[in-house]
Amino acid sequence: MMSTQLIALSLIAICITTLSLACQVRQHTEGESFVCVCNEAYCDSINTEPNSLPDHLTIFQTDKSSHRFAKSLIHVSDLIYDSNQLADVRVKINTTDRKQKIIGFGGAFTDAAGINLNKLPDSLADKLIEDYFGPNGLQYTVSRVVMASSDFSDRPYSYDDVENDFELKNFSLTHDDHQYKIKYIKKAFNWTSQLKLFASPWSSPKWLKTNGEINGLGILKGDPGSIYWKTYANYFVKFFQAYEALGIDFWGLTPGNEPSVGFIPFLKLPSLGFSGAMMAEFIKRDLGPALKAAGYDKNKLKLMVLDDNIPYLMNFVWPILSDPEVNQYVSGVAYHWYAQSMHEALTQFHSMYPEYFILSSEACEGFRANEKALTIGNWTRAENVVADVIEGLNNWSSGWVDWNLVLDETGGPNWLQNAADAFIFINNTSPEYYKQPMFYAFGHFSKFIQPGSIRLGHTIIEGEVDANIKMTTFLSPSNDLIFTFLNRNQKPIELSISGFVDKPFTFTFGPRSITTIIKPLK
Known part of the structure; x- marks a missing residue:
């Protein structure tokens, strides 16, 4: 009472x-x-x-x-x-x-976000970016950038689709980068100099994969140290160099989004399978040395492993962090929220590996099979976001990064029709956008709990x-x-x-x- x-x-x-x-x-x-x-x-x-x-x-x-x-x-x-x-x-x-200490809070620059921003009048698209990154908005300080395509693109693609181009002579950023990501990343930097970007690929070029496709069951061809694995490592270097040439520096990367998906036959999402042991070999023999040789050592670029759901955490990181030849390249772990009841595993991880930071790198509502992807004005989803952020923070996470910055009213576009909800969505037929309860709920963290x-x-x-x-x-x-x-x-x-x-x-x-x-x- x-x-x-x-x-x-x-x-x-x-x-x-x-x-x-x-x-x-x-x-x-x-x-x-x-x-x-x-x-x-x-x-x-x-x-x-x-x-x-x-x-x-x-x-x-x-x-x-x-x-x-x-x-x-x-x-x-x-x-x-x-x-x-x-x-x-x-x-x-x-x-x-x-x-x-907090690293920051934010959301992801995806093709889908850029496609939707491009549908708005320029002044309104600018306002939406301000709503996320400006002092009168949520003051985001961390953003994920998708390397090439994810399912939240309008087509599958990579930066080099020329078969067997092991020297990556045909590597180039696509119009998707320039029109959907880069121009809005630069607008975000106009609002804040604190913004930390980290990159995540969903898949290698399909000709490097065992199934020959961007999506579906598959891993890298060959073995660690082979031309296939080294080519993929150099693919990362080319990406960072291409963005750097355009004035965009990255703070971090994950070697792959949800590497477990590459081993699940019924999931047709863009993916590249890695076990923890495979990832350890990739980092030790290929990715780590390639990044370091190009000037992207851990002082410049924070490599985060896992980038997957919490249940995989301990088994995945053990072969990586227990090997000094591998862990010398690693700064932290990234996790996703799709197994929301297991945050205590983060504290277990911290107790074993206190020198590595923890970051929640992806989350979205509307992902469950039995629910509508995007629902308008859903308060329960706002509470779900807040509960997950708090549970993560109370179990040693140093930040939380949402998925797509903006989607349309169908929860897309997504070339696999794997729609989802977003903090902001646009009207496909009228020049306006809508800020969901989740937007304001998340702002209680991003706006007040600043880096440091x-x-x-x-x-x-x-x-x-x-x-x-x-x-x-x-x-x-x-x-x-x-x-x-x-x-x-x-x-x-x-x-x-x-x-x-x-x-x-x-x-x-x-x-x-x-x-x-x-x-x-x-």
Whole structure:
């Protein structure tokens, strides 16, 4: 039950007027919540400055019913301090228990994203990029770039489709790179100099594969150290050199997206199969030396292994990280969210290999076989994203990267009709786009938990925390405490928080909500 004291707290909170533009709401019949509409005449923005003020808690709330980054301030003298007051949960934040640093948050530059951006008027496409990378948007700091085609392309292709061109004389970036990726990557860099790019291929050129196709069951021909494997290693070098010649530098790479898929007969996705042992040999004998010889050592380019679902993690990385001839080239591991209940394996990995960072490199909703790919205004999916981000962060992940930046209203294009949901989708027949609840929910991380932020430990000292309650705490580079809380319950949750200000206080988190509380650390 909500106490009268807690009701009073909502009256004490001072609503703040900022330069933000409010959401242009559109409710769809299928939606649990609403989307925000952007067109050439109007688009909402998220101006949160100032994020923190001395002796105040700055609060941002996004919820199912009505709010998108609603901002309020509470002076610390107006907080409800605990006095034998009942709370559903009591949590203690330990500001001296410092864990991993954040690399960043973001989304992927895919052909599908670029195709959809090209459908918009230039000014509106620019606004969409600003919504992700600008100071009045989500302030993305990490982006994945697909090397050549994925299923989210309009056709399968590589950068050298000339049979047996082992010297890669015919290697070249395609119009897909120039029209769908590069021009929007450059627009993103106009908004932020912090952006870290990492590259991921889905497949080698088909003539290097055993099945002779971009998609389907197949591995590299030959053996480690053979002309096939060395040609593929040089393919990576050519890619980085081609982008560098256009003024785009990369921070990292994964050697292959979901290498397990190349061994699964019924999956017809673009793929190239690698076991952990095969990947270890590829890195040791071919990829690692080729990158290093070209000037892309681990100081310049962070090589992340796995790039697949968490259940494969420990078995895959063992032959790689246990061999000094291989691990000398490796900086971290990347994982996908499609096995969402296994985050504790990340902590197991960290305890065994603390010198390697962990990054969530791909996630999307609408991937399950029994559900519609793209649903408009789906609040449950926003909660799923937040829950996964928090679970990852609390198990040593240093960031989280969404899949396609933007799709159309069918969840495409995808040349294999493997549609999905996205934080933003466009209208195929009208010049406008829509920001899903997931967009705003994810912004509670990307906007506030900037690179260099450090996770702080917390302890539940009383009460039960089930799957409907998630929380995490960070200390920002500017010395702000950042507390993020997810309440999936249909009722408010009263939380007693100690370690945030001088003494414990109680705060009520609304039903079906994501809340960020920020306070300068003295």
